Amino acid sequence: MERFTATHHALLFAWISRAVVQAVGEKDGERIVRKGVVKYALQRGKRMALRAKANGHELTMDNYIAYVEWKSQKGEMEQKILARNPHARINVFRCPWHTAWKENDLMSYGRYFCIEVDKALVKGFNEELQIDINGTQPNDAKFCDLIFKDANLTPCNMMKLIYKKVINPGKNAIMPWEYHSGHLYKTMGEVIRDELGEEAEEIMSVSLRDFTDKYGKEAGQILIDYESTDFNRLP
Template sequence: MDRKEIAEQFYMEEHAVLYALLVKAARELYGDKGELANVEGTIQYGRERGRRMALRALKDGEDLSPKNYLLYSEWVDDRKWSKKDVYAISPAFTTHCTHCGWCESWKKHGLLEYGNLYCSHIDVNLVKGFNPDNVLNIRSVLSQNGPCCDFEFEKVSFANQEELDAFNAKKRSLKDHTVKDFLYHTASELSAMDRVYQSILGKEAAEKVVSTAIAGFREKFGEEKTAALLEEAKQDFTVID
């Protein structure tokens, strides 16, 4: 099976489950130090994604405004696994996610207690990776018993629905340039977490964490997906193509 075919089999579930399996392995094998590595790895992963978004924006001659952060997002929910509504367009653009594909995937596999660490650190660090001056206020998240994922983007507003519609149309037009598939995202997550595990826990401990998580991933998703993931993870995710 070629890369395109196997990549189509990756989505939020694979991404969510791998993350939770990594967190579980590090936490159970190395306790508080493993948990520190989990937190720092999630921060690293978020910052790297944000920086890649920034590099694409700058390459296009765009500034690193909060609105361009939204424009240059690296993923899109084409399969509608999540439900996100616009709660306010001004004075600060605010969204409410009432059904989350990541959260549901963690629940499905009995991994919510490990996966919900993601929600504490990922989005604020995506924003900071794009531009340290930008601010995202997170007022609740589903995975931590909130009524929704309530995100308020400071200094982002739209005068009316027509302006928001035009913005969304521009975002769709950039999709082929900005959006990466979930094989890429799952592998970049593995790469970032592994590098931080090595830095904090040491190479041997990092290998143990990753091999434990990969064994769990293989059991759930099979050898073909696992092989594709490990091959994809060999690239440098700190640069853009």
């Protein structure tokens, strides 16, 4: 079985989203899916904060950037830094989520992820921090336009950020995509069950079947195995 990638994560989300929308309609479906994304991202942000605190690092915006739990593969991302100080502004022209949804005709379901994920991640890390999302590609913008308020990426702070990315926390902050996908499947399922009760079981079964049809039963079992994991704690 191939290792999970960001594409697995992206398609899993879109299949869950599609199953919800097809079951309850777009209006309620969007609300439920976006609620699930917020819960998922808050948990991820809080884990990032726990790692930073464990290493004696303050919960600043530059440390938020340092403690991101994933790393793109070569060729997956295309972005440009427009400003560094006092606010960091980044335009993203290509990412694996947008690519996966576009290639599989799932943009209308995947796009909900991008509406909520970044703001909830930052809030989970530190409620006092702020990120502005001026547009995202899956929601009809030409590119994703993100402003990380008070990142203060001066030359000195950039050197510190590079050190953190490479040395401490370095690779220790990066979680495998199996973990991220298991987290997504569990947390989205929790929210959908809270909202829809017994109807949620069929929705999650449909999305799991879509996933296993593409990636195999062994990959699907990995998602199921993560349902006993506490994603509010460091692994």
